[in-house]
Structure formats: C-alpha cells, structure tokens
Amino acid sequence: MHAFANPARFLRLARWMTPLFLVCGLMLAGGAMAWGVFVAPADRLQGETVRILYLHVPTAWLGMGGWTALALASLSELVWRHPLAGVAARAIALPGAAFAAICLATGSIWGRPAWGTWWVWDGRLTSMLVLFFLYLAYLALADAAQRDGAGASRIPAIFGLVGAVNIPIIHYSVLWWHSIHQPPSISIGKSAMAPEFLVPLLVSTAGFSFLFGAVVLMRMRGLLADQQAETRLRRKAMAA
Amino acid sequence: MQYEALNQWHFVAAAYAVGLGGVAVLLAHSWLAMRRAERRRADSREGGARGK
Numbered sequence: 001m002h003a004f005a006n007p008a009r010f011l012r013l014a015r016w017m018t019p020l021f022l023v024c025g026l027m028l029a030g031g032a033m034a035w036g037v038f039v040a041p042a043d044r045l046q047g048e049t050v051r052i053l054y055l056h057v058p059t060a061w062l063g064m065g066g067w068t069a070l071a072l073a074s075l076s077e078l079v080w081r082h083p084l085a086g087v088a089a090r091a092i093a094l095p096g097a098a099f100a101a102i103c104l105a106t107g108s109i110w111g112r113p114a115w116g117t118w119w120v121w122d123g124r125l126t127s128m129l130v131l132f133f134l135y136l137a138y139l140a141l142a143d144a145a146q147r148d149g150a151g152a153s154r155i156p157a158i159f160g161l162v163g164a165v166n167i168p169i170i171h172y173s174v175l176w177w178h179s180i181h182q183p184p185s186i187s188i189g190k191s192a193m194a195p196e197f198l199v200p201l202l203v204s205t206a207g208f209s210f211l212f213g214a215v216v217l218m219r220m221r222g223l224l225a226d227q228q229a230e231t232r233l234r235r236k237a238m239a240a
Numbered sequence: 241m242q243y244e245a246l247n248q249w250h251f252v253a254a255a256y257a258v259g260l261g262g263v264a265v266l267l268a269h270s271w272l273a274m275r276r277a278e279r280r281r282a283d284s285r286e287g288g289a290r291g292k
Binding site: 022029033037047048049051052055056059094095098101102105106109110112113208211214215218219221222223225226228229232233236 | 246248249251252254255256258259260262263266267270271273274276277278280281283284285
C-alpha cells in the first residue's frame with residue numbers, strides 16, 4: 001500500500017484511471033438503467049415501481065461502502081500515517097453524502113406507492129439518515145481541520161472511525177427491530193432475487209461503483225493540486 | 241370511499257430524475273473543482289518560473 005504513498009506516483013496512475021472509470025461507469029450504469037427501465041419485467045407485487053431498485057440499492061450500498069472506505073482510510077492515516085489516506089478520506093466524504101442522499105430520496109419516492117407513506121421513523125430509514133448527517137459532519141470537521149493546520153487532521157480521522165459504528169447498525173436494523181423495510185434479499189453467496197432482477201442490479205452496482213471511484217479520484221487530484229499550489233505560494237511568499 | 245389513483249411510472253420517473261440528476265451534478269462539480277485546482281497549481285508553477 002505504501003508503494004502508492006508517493007503523491008507523484010498516485011497522480012500518474014490517477015490521470016489514466018479517472019477517464020477509464022468514468023467511461024466504464026457511464027456505460028455500465030447507463031446500460032443497466034436502460035435495461036432496468038425498458039427490458040426488465042415488472043414485479044408481481046410492486047408492479048412498475050420495482051424499477052427504482054436499480055438506482056436505490058446501488059446508492060445505498062455505496063453510501064455505506066463509502067463510509068467503510070472512509071473509516072479504513074482514517075485508520076491508515078492514524079496508525080500508519082499514510083500520506084494519501086487523509087486526502088482519500090476527504091475525497092470519499094462528498095460522493096458518500098451524495099449517494100446517501102440519493103438513496104434516501106429514491107427510497108422515499110419508492111415508499112409512497114409501496115408503503116403508502118413518504119417516510120417512517122423506523123430503524124433502517126433513521127440509521128441511513130444518521131449516516132447522511134455523519135457525512136455532513138465529517139465534511140464540516142475536515143474543512144475546519146484544514147483551516148486550523150495539520151495537527152487538527154486527527155480529529156476528522158477519529159470521527160471517521162467512530163462513525164463506522166453506524167454501518168452494522170444500518171445493515172442489521174431490519175433484523176434487530178420490527179421494520180417496514182424489507183429484510184436483505186442478497187447476501188454473500190446467495191440471493192432470494194430472480195435473475196431477471198438480479199443481473200441488471202449487479203451491472204448497475206458495478207457502474208455506480210466506477211462512477212463513485214471516478215469522483216473520488218477527481219476529488220483526490222483536486223485536493224492534491226490545491227495542496228501543491230498552496231505550498232508553492234507559501235514558499236514564494238517566504239522567499240519574497 | 242375515496243382513494244388515490246397512483247400512476248406508478250410517475251414515481252419511477254421522479255426517482256430516476258432525482259438519482260441521475262444528482263449523480264450528474266456530482267460528476268460535473270468534481271470535474272470542475274479538479275480542473276480549477278490543477279489550473280491553480282499550473283499558475284503557481286508558472287508564476288514561480290517567471291519569478292526566477
């Protein structure tokens with residue numbers, strides 16, 4: 001992992017990975033959306049609204065996966081002082097927040113015809129809303145830490161680790177508490193979903209994962225470029 | 241008895257508009273922020289070269 005600790009080496013990789021991730025993501029997500037809307041069958045119970053699945057589920061998984069990656073990057077920053085880990089954690093926070101918000105919005109839109117309500121304060125929905133607020137708090141903390149100097153960067157990293165407690169709560173909420181939300185249909189190695197629904201869902205997840213990765217790479221490149229410009233300007237100001 | 245007639249396709253269209261619109265805004269914002277930061281870095285480099 002430390003082989004990629006050098007920002008120059010990372011930037012060389014990121015320069016060709018960013019367009020690759022973007023193209024793969026747009027093609028896979030676009031294809032899966034068209035498949036889900038125009039080709040996949042309607043569900044026997046949920047009718048046409050089941051098509052929201054191909055957008056709602058990948059954004060939910062990536063919202064949760066985003067915080068897991070943010071927590072791992074925070075751990076790497078705190079324990080191994082990996083120079084890119086803090087940048088990676090900061091870069092993940094905004095797409096994570098956006099995907100959590102999209103998951104909440106599409107879930108609410110799906111809930112109205114499926115459950116007869118836009119929102120209900122049950123375990124799954126509430127813990128997902130908490131995840132969205134955690135992302136916003138992380139973004140505010142990371143901004144404040146950047147203004148206050150390098151020493152303060154440990155605070156968002158600690159917050160990133162502590163916030164990871166919410167991820168198993170989201171996952172198990174539908175099993176621990178009586179919930180209006182359905183229990184998980186897919187777990188590692190098995191699925192209760194018919195292949196007509198499962199295949200476009202997996203393609204859509206792959207596509208959105210590439211798009212998430214492209215956003216993280218773009219944000220990391222931007223943050224590193226800002227840091228380098230700042231360092232140069234400070235050096236020039238001191239030399240003047 | 242009163243009941244609401246819901247057109248399911250309206251909900252599907254609304255969900256896709258919100259979701260795909262959100263992802264498009266996120267991609268555009270991240271791309272522009274990256275380009276702006278890289279231009280700023282290039283400007284600081286050129287400014288440094290001119291200073292020498």
